[in-house]
Amino acid sequence: MAGHSKWANIKHRKGAQDAKRGKIFTKLIKEITVASKEGGPELENNPRLRLAVQNAKGKNMPKDTIERAINKGQGSEAASYEELTYEGYAPNGVAVFVECSTDNLNRTVSNVRAIFNKNGGSLSKNGSVEFLFERKGTFVFDLPEGMDEEDLELALIEGGAEDMSIEDGKVNVTSSMEDFGNVQSKLDELGIAPENAELERIPTTTVTLDNESFQSVMKLIDKLEDDDDVQKVFHNLEVTDEQMELI
Known part of the structure; x- marks a missing residue:
């Protein structure tokens, strides 16, 4: 079986970045809350919630934090999040797919568009990069x-x-x-x-860049990942071992 080892290594490094920024718990808590609201608070009856809790435990999230996130998705005062995606291009034609979860659609689209525009990218219509x-x-x-x-x-x-x-x-x-x-x-x-x-x-296809261009693209991706409404960012940038050390 031919493994996606390079992809896995990039993900590990990205995961370490998220944790360093203190963002990963915020994103996991939101996913738990959304899953709880969508399918109920019982793990055995809610596969999405079971997966979210499993991932939270894998990142050493405290049990009481997980329970609060589950409870936040229940009752009349339950947090309400809308899930949506954005597609666009970073500098040098790197495709970027963004998954968001938000309680304020106008804020999210404004922030995502601004991040693309201010960092040399461009937001595109749905379907423009998904096929990649x-x-x-x-x-x-x-x-x-x-x-x-x-x-x-x-x-x-x-x-x-x-x-x-x-x-x-x-x-x-x-x-x-x-x-x-x-x-x-x-x-x-x-x-x-x-x-x-x-x-x-x-x-399915990747883009390779020199170190300077790579850092320019990563600046945009980092800004997206730092946004509280952004859950996941996917891209087709091929990262060399040398560039991984620059992240």
């Missing part, structure tokens, strides 16, 4: 102690996985969007709790 990405399920977890790698790979293939790679003791698994739930079930069966599991938009 594939929806995939991704899972990240530590290689279980004593588990044979080939046995693990065969079990995951049986569960619907497409790709698996192992780097620095971290297992990165990719599935089709349709098999996301099947792989989750297989991991449960194996007693493996991923530190992160989600549906991603993985680029």
Whole structure:
């Protein structure tokens, strides 16, 4: 199975950035609240909430914080968020897909448009870059102690996985969007709790830039990720090992 190792490494570095900025808990809390409001507060009956809580635990979110986020999605005073997406281009033709969750549509569209405009990018109409990405399920977890790698790979293939790679003791698994739930079930069966599991938009083609242009694009992406209404940012920029050290 050919793994998306470079993609996984970029995600790990991005995740470390988010945590450093103190943004990751804010985004996880919002996802828990939205999932709770949408499908109810019971984990066993709400797959989206179960996944959100699992990801929060993977980032060491305290139990009481998780419970408050679940409760925030319930009752007459429940927080109300609208989910929406934006598409555009960063400098040098890098495609950018933005997923948002907001309680103020006007604020969000104004902020996202301003970030693109002020950082050399341009916001486009829906569908302008979506075709450059594939929806995939991704899972990240530590290689279980004593588990044979080939046995693990065969079990995951049986569960619907497409790709698996192992780097620095971290297992990165990719599935089709349709098999996301099947792989989750297989991991449960194996007693493996991923530190992160989600549906991603993985680029089908990538753009490579020199270091100066790369930093220009990352400035725009960083600004988007810093916005409280932005949940996820996907792009098709290929990042070299040298450029990863610049992030």
